[in-house]
Amino acid sequence: MEKGNNVTPWEVSGEVDYNKLVKEFGVEKIDSKLLARIKKYSSQLPPQLRRNVFFAHRDFNWLLDEYEKGNKFFLYTGRGPSGPVHIGHLGTWIFTKWLQDTFDVDLWFQFTDDEKFWFKNKPMEEIHKWMYENMLDVIALGFKPGKTHFIIDTKHAELMYPIAVKFADKINFSTVKSAFGFTNDYSIGQIFYTSMQAVPAVIPSELKGKNIPCLIPMAIDQDPHFRVARDVYPKLGYYKPALIEGLLLPPLTGTDGKMGSSESDTAVLTTDTPEMVKKKINKYAFSGGRDTLEEHRKLGGNPDVDISFQYLRILFEDDDKKLDKIEKDYRSGKLLSGELKAILIEKVNAFLKVHQVNREKAKKDIDKFIYKR
């Protein structure tokens, strides 16, 4: 398969060529000027911005213009609850929390149970079981109750469906066919779905009866939904939401982007024990190291394709100096693959120790997060 040739919200095949995506999707790269502008609001940019993990945007400058005029935005992101959360899912949410804290804004968090029912061929009961589990992970990250509103497509349908009806009116089959690669065999649910994903970006505007800017932090594979919907928002009298788009987190098994059904067995789940984390990373984390110790010492490893290094870069090593040293030592051959994995294992287990305590505490807080009219 050609590089970056197939990225939709439901399928990512081949090694993703982000430069090509930026061009194809028509998004803007986040440049140093925009980073400098964002830095005015925070003592330190998060690793997701410092290291180009979130690398593209639409209308982010407009959003900050409005913010500076006193027209505060809100955040919207979401989760398709079809299985357990693994550590790769956390990057976007941790970045979203940074945005919430930095700009002191509300977050609307959508759980797309209808989408997963239509696209994953699982019973709704199973999807709702995972949804509950996934909510614990989101809450455990420390989002502010009272400022964070969970909405569930089927359970909040009285709020969402009437708005989705208006979006669905302005999008035809030709459009979703070309944006998502649908054929006539796709279900009328799958065809309709994108109108539900458009909705949370206008819920606060609907509730307050006035236009409120929206920022959507998300992985770039979700861009087609908003490429379609952003044409519709102004037709319905709303602002186009601004987007900030991040890399797809590679699975443990490598950067080829495939998300196989066995992923839950090979991915590090947020509920894994320290032993499981150690075993999975040692067994499955794709290595950029050389085949033999001698070769590695002589030629060095390749951190660009090494999943352990990438996870440290994207998520688990906040300290730039430490990360630089790890990269340098790995490239030079001083640091071995097993040693690099050991660093990641320690970091992940330290993170999960706290996360799992917070996850348990979250069980009594779920009700505070689910939106009530």
Next chain:
Amino acid sequence: MEKGNNVTPWEVSGEVDYNKLVKEFGVEKIDSKLLARIKKYSSQLPPQLRRNVFFAHRDFNWLLDEYEKGNKFFLYTGRGPSGPVHIGHLGTWIFTKWLQDTFDVDLWFQFTDDEKFWFKNKPMEEIHKWMYENMLDVIALGFKPGKTHFIIDTKHAELMYPIAVKFADKINFSTVKSAFGFTNDYSIGQIFYTSMQAVPAVIPSELKGKNIPCLIPMAIDQDPHFRVARDVYPKLGYYKPALIEGLLLPPLTGTDGKMGSSESDTAVLTTDTPEMVKKKINKYAFSGGRDTLEEHRKLGGNPDVDISFQYLRILFEDDDKKLDKIEKDYRSGKLLSGELKAILIEKVNAFLKVHQVNREKAKKDIDKFIYKR
């Protein structure tokens, strides 16, 4: 246009050939044996059955088998609230009321505001204004409060959308394309809609947690929705609903089946004054009479195409003997077109006098009819 060639829920063109429809749609004709069976439950069959206005069905014998075993059914019908109710709309509802009274069953009455928004290109506010007006007409016909439940697609979305999601999963674009004649230019709302129309047939089963038979009285143009959905009900563990299907009521201007945008000007509305009724029928009711008095006296009129006669037959002259005499006198030339129209005008005005009083009273009762969980 060929006879009966184009009948979908949104378009009826040409003179409808009901025999062809029966064959194409694969419904069964209501025969004398079935009529005799229905007659066991009522001292007198209503004109809609005696005169073959409701002429086709699916699984009606199964429904009565279940009823006789003590497995009571419920009724489901509906209204797309895109404009005022005219007298032609009342036939199905009056027949539905007869079914409710005769079998002492609940009725779920759906108002498809989403459908009309998608297919009629009118603002939702206008549709909701008409919905309120249409509800008054339904209530005025005497449906039992407490046994009659109004559901509105957008306002009851929390009940309906999660069920629609399951239907939408089992229907693909190819299917709706061929059932409704959709093209790629149709909106994803229009494509999704049929799954919302499938829902009310299972709401009581969902609420009670057990399968309850359903009977849908409706005009035959709605059949494509259920032709599609009836394949899905058993896949989701529900009974297929039984259907009883009636003629499309011809507009005042003639039996060619066209429902033009000017219909509200030419049709007799339930809110019209006696003078307006008189004027509209005299001016617009298509006549089967001859061009001159002499010809008419000599050759007689044709009641089969005469709209005044058809309205008497279908809706306003309950007495078979009186109707027979009117038909005979019209065919012989004894009864003139103007005289026939005068009979209809008197009947319609007598009906509307009562209806309009009931319609006023209904304003305070709407809340009793709207379903509450």
